[in-house]
């Protein structure tokens with residue numbers, strides 16, 4: 556365990572160093588080139604039923620592997636994309652890839668809703684819902700197989716166009732998810748104005764909750780509230796079986812995290828699902 560800890564620390568240090576190097580070296584031109592060269596691709600992380608362990612959907616997460624710097628973390632290049640107007644291109648690219656992948660899975664008998672992260676800046680585009688609808692129709696998918704995730708912290712300052720875009724997305728039949736719930740300061744009143752279908756509780760409330768009663772109180776009440784509002788509840792960042800069991804007890808709907816799987820390439824998902832059946836049996840309540 557001491558050794559594992561040392562390795563984890565070293566990995567974290569290396570990651571920070573890489574991030575730092577990348578931070579200095581990447582800019583809008585590099586990202587634009589990457590989009591051009593298809594260096595930006597998508598990995599998928601399963602969302603699993605808390606009671607049975609069965610996979611109910613996946614989240615699409617953008618990945619960028621730079622030819623010399625290697626992998627660039629999304630926490631670096633997403634803000635860069637937002638600052639440099641490249642976020643629209645990036646998002647459409649991610650959506651296209653995710654929808655293509657979804658159609659490929661479907662052809663192999665796997666029907667899984669896919670969630671796509673949406674930057675708050677895109678909610679200023681009045682035609683966004685129409686654009687996503689067109690993409691979805693092009694790929695022959697139904698809207699109920701697509702979920703849009705928006706971070707809670709981004710909702711606070713949004714008005715007018717953003718609210719209308721979210722309402723349009725819901726009217727068109729897409730799922731609407733509040734991401735990283737608990738990290739923003741949105742009021743219940745604000746949340747109630749938007750027709751959300753899902754609430755994802757930020758992983759900072761899940762990590763270490765089995766040992767901290769205050770986190771348990773927050774988790775339990777967030778799950779209760781969302782369940783009563785008829786929302787699907789998702790716990791992010793579940794890493795241990797203990798956390799999983801606790802969420803089971805609290806009545807959470809879905810769990811996502813390294814305990815189930817790390818984000819993976821689309822082609823690997825079907826093979827992973829077969830193998831996961833064995834693990835799922837152990838996750839059952």
Ligand code: C2E
Pocket residue numbers: 600615616617618628629630633646649672673674704734735791792793794811812813814818
């Ligand atoms: P997010 O949407 O909240 O995604 C969850 C993040 O937590 C992912 O990080 C995922 O790899 C990580 N994660 C999942 N399970 C665990 C776990 O058990 N433990 C730990 N420590 N981490 C876990 P990732 O892929 O680095 O993405 C970071 C953020 O970047 C995302 O947070 C999302 O806000 C943003 N992002 C990623 N792809 C896109 C995209 O295509 N568009 C936009 N707008 N944002 C994106």
Ligand code: MG
Pocket residue numbers: 614672704734
């Ligand atoms: Mg997300």
Ligand code: MG
Pocket residue numbers: 734735755757791
């Ligand atoms: Mg999240």
Ligand code: MG
Pocket residue numbers: 735
């Ligand atoms: Mg997050």
